[in-house]
Amino acid sequence: MAQSGRKPIPISGAGLASLLLAQSLKRAGIPFRIFERDASISFRAQGYRLRLSNEGLDAIESALGPEAFQRFWERCGKTGGSGFAAIDAITGADITERPKNTDQGKAVDSEARGSLLSREGKIVGIARGEMRKLFMSGCESFVHWSHTIMGYELTSSGVHAIFADGSKSVEGEMLIGGEGIYSRVAKQVSQGKIKTYDTGARGIHGQAPSTAFKGLGEGVWRLTDSTRADRKVFVITNVRPGDMDDPDVQFGWTLGAQPGVVNPPNNDYSMVGKPAADIAKTLTANWHSRVKPLFDNMVESEAAFWKITCSTPSGVPEWPNEPRVTVIGDAVHSMTPAGGIGANTAVRDSALLGRLIAEAGGYKDGVTAAYEKEMRVYASEAVKASYGMATAQFDVKLDENSATV
Template identity: 30%
Template sequence: MRVSVAGAGLGGLCLAQGLRGAGIEAEVYERDPEITARFQGYRLVLHPTGFEALRSCLPARWHPLLDEVVSDSYVERLVLDPQLNEIGSLGPGRSGIVVDRQVLRHLLLTGLTVHTGAGLTGYDVLADGKVEARFAHRDPATADLLVGADGVGSTVRSTLSPQTVPTDTGVRFVLGRTPLTEEFAGLSRAFGSKIAGDGVSLLLGAMRFRTPPKEAAGQLAPEVVLPDIHDYVRWAMILPPDGSRTDLSPPEAALSRMQGWHPDLQALIEQSDPDNAALLSIRVIEPGERWAPGPVTLLGDAIHATSPTGGNGANTALRDADLLSRCLLEAAEGRQNLLTAVGNYERQMLEYGAEAVRTSLEALPAYVPAPEPT
């Protein structure tokens, strides 16, 4: 069996690792010219389901390395004012496993065949039941299954399920990261909390590696090359609809809303890494009816994009990857045919995917600032 995966995000790469482990041939096609072409280095919190799905797709020999480049988190989820005084709570504290997305992507890339600069432009189902994927800058590729893991703007979805389209929540946020130095020790209470300012919310989260990733890979799995990065604070400022200033850099846009805030908070944004900051919009995809069975399916944000405030998009994409690779292994071993295996995956994925989007949307209002007075 041969599988083409469109998209080298966490979901597509995790699937390709799971398939590699199962002895199924998989090639990944990524639109970006290089893996490091865009800012992708924010921290994620994984819950037990997502983390276990990730582990089960990775070779067991890399588990010690994975465990060394994550950390446990427990956050109190307070609401603080811009002077860091406690003014409320977002509900019960949450625990999880904190990972850096860029580090995780590099681990997941190891040993895979990934073609960069390979934006998928469309596909055709062939008379023999296989599928031919077409690309902007390379020859078509034929496989038994095409998996669209190509994110919220998925090209695969636009053909497979054209009625499923993203909804723009109107909410924008700027985010970036700042090296976690002693200077910011006093901010630790704010990690995981919401800082509520005038018309904006600022969210901070610490990424602390048990061992710096490059060093950990050198010690535990020399065949894996991980980026040379160190502990940092991820900051994200949520802006009201139409509240973003596109004429400023992301850190400048955040600072322009922070006059009179606690000096440590201002210093945190001032010292942020200019190459790792972005302005993003929150778009969601609520999956609807299942499409006609065939040799094409979807995974991750391509079919159930959540609001980041739900903290469950990556968890769900990793769960998809693990589930789909298990279903495909059954087909590869002849225990069921390919279309039945894909159907089993889609039925479960569409149900828990829709639930993940609902949960994330329920969590959104708690983070979105009140509208500014006109």
């Protein structure tokens, strides 16, 4: 139950980090409100399946508490196998142990395989959309849809969120920006120091009936097509046990490519479905029969484009702390999908900030400073690792003069 007399904490965005933070605040009895630009939870594609590390699972358990975490754990898939197995998409051959050209490449590949395993020696994963619904459970009445936060206004005793139509939220104790890579809160609070770069690389999310994955078998797989130096394409997919004979169950895959290979028509990322499916089918047209069913049998309506972005590769920047405003998740540290690090880092933000606010009983001077100090350490390490792996996988190169989103 919310503490009577306390002003609510506005949270910008209803993504994973924001919703998990809300769960933590709800458990502590601290009032909050979530403002989301979309019209509903099903307004747009929810993205790919997420792999959860030990650190990510620990953070989720800390924020949800024992009972809610048990429900979450029961919905997660637990995949066995040898870790990150690789397949040559053209020949269908296993190439997991193929030596890399450099020692750095070997280290990156080994690190990526090892980081997949978490509890019970399994690779634990869950669809992003399902994870979001679980994190929203019990918070539905506190989510205000179709509200885009454009910034904030500090007062002598709190903060107002400012919406796109010029109206303001009720005065809150604090404001938490968790609205992703286009966060206006992040830009304002960091005085422009938080930057998200467009790597130029692009991808496509897709789904197919689980029966299409029989040629792979259980495990986490990377399908690689490097037949052309200027058109490297790869696909990541997680094949869970027990469902490969049920055509009513769908598994997801994520296709990524180096800059210039995947280009949505008119550069329109809201143009999902068949346009994205057609590009995926074209790029995989000559792939081996072992893997081609993933694309030949894909559910076209579920295909969606995505940009591959990354925060400043050197890590989370410093900015003058604002005691009543801070940022979490992609709003402060966007990462490439390499290594599956981004979501795990975001939920660590939620658990850390939620714990600090709960311990303080709500707003208290020093809470956001303590959060940002600790967050910068693990998030900077994560951004560097994510960018390093993406450099090897996508051939992306960033510097301070690269285009931002």
